[in-house]
Amino acid sequence: MARASNSKGKTRIQKEKTEQILSAALDIFSAYGFRGATIDQVAEKAGISKPNLLYYFDNKEAVHAELIKRLLYIWLDPLNQLNEEGEPVEEICAYVQRKLEMARDYPRESRLFANEILQGAPRIDTLISGTLKLMVDEKVSVIANWVATGKINDVDPHHLLFSIWSTTQHYADFDVQVRTLTGPKAKDRFEDASKYLDFLFRSALTPRS
Amino acid sequence: MARASNSKGKTRIQKEKTEQILSAALDIFSAYGFRGATIDQVAEKAGISKPNLLYYFDNKEAVHAELIKRLLYIWLDPLNQLNEEGEPVEEICAYVQRKLEMARDYPRESRLFANEILQGAPRIDTLISGTLKLMVDEKVSVIANWVATGKINDVDPHHLLFSIWSTTQHYADFDVQVRTLTGPKAKDRFEDASKYLDFLFRSALTPRS
DNA sequence: GTCTATAGTCGGATAGAC
């Protein structure tokens, strides 16, 4: 019997249901973590029954695995766009902005990822040591080259990336705290963050004359 | 009957057991989140039986609540030390270093906090909008004053704090990822982070002449 | 105070009718 865990050989109806489920699952998993989320919650949010959900996915793990699989592509895209041929400071600042836009537009994905890492990455360790590490290693050497040729100041490329990820993802992962502390008067926290982060990284990277 | 949830009127034995339980609980809760942690795990790690644990604490929530309560004091201490009378750039850079040391020495506390915020702070919302916000508001106005008098560059105080928190806590919360991506050759990630973060914030804050 | 045994509940997964 055909199972709907992959996208091959499915009818239009099946695809729609699968997407409904995954969207609901992203809501629930990102908000409560893997353990904290229940299939019942996901099914209810997707507007179907629990057994029906389990007709489309073998089990809870399978739903989560599919979400993680899709996450990686969205996740790596902004880093992928970092162009070795571009003007170094501008390239990095543009990367910061793309990452911040991701935190604004895909907060659920950010939190899903954070939940996993925070708990020791039990279900995504191969992803991190595999695809992610490969891409990071590549971009780290690009940045190291910019440092070596004096195009940007002497910073550790790994830690530069960590600081970009953490500062931008913070607005998705710690959103509750950010909103509480900035208060209701703050109009657009992402607008303010955009301006601040651009200044922060530009100041640190632009070579002293 | 005396319950051991608070520290009043307890024997030495009771205090020790309570500390054993809380230390074990910090391990488990920070690693698996509230929902993912089980009392059995905590009891086993503390070297006692589950009913015995529940003799010392009313229930699972009570253990967690006590951890959170204690967390706040450790958490606010580095910010507390920020001295309005000191030299602004040095004060902030010293704060960054203290926060980084906290991430190194108290990673479990950092992850416990992150787990809570990430899932919408269901058990600590009053803490954030209460004590934390009060202290943050106070320090924000100190920083705003430094900006107004030209002692540091024109940055948004809230977002400065967010970037300090996120970059430093990243080394506790995303430790798995950091270690995987920097690789085994990296001797001391905290040493490298210390150097990098000092440069980052110093560059951005030091007033242009 | 600490244990064994167990009650009670929840959640993942399956059976089987339609």
Add this chain to the structure above:
DNA sequence: GTCTATCCGACTATAGAC
């Protein structure tokens, strides 16, 4: 394909012996 009903394991919490 979708539902109702249900099984079963896991987990919180309590009862009661010692």
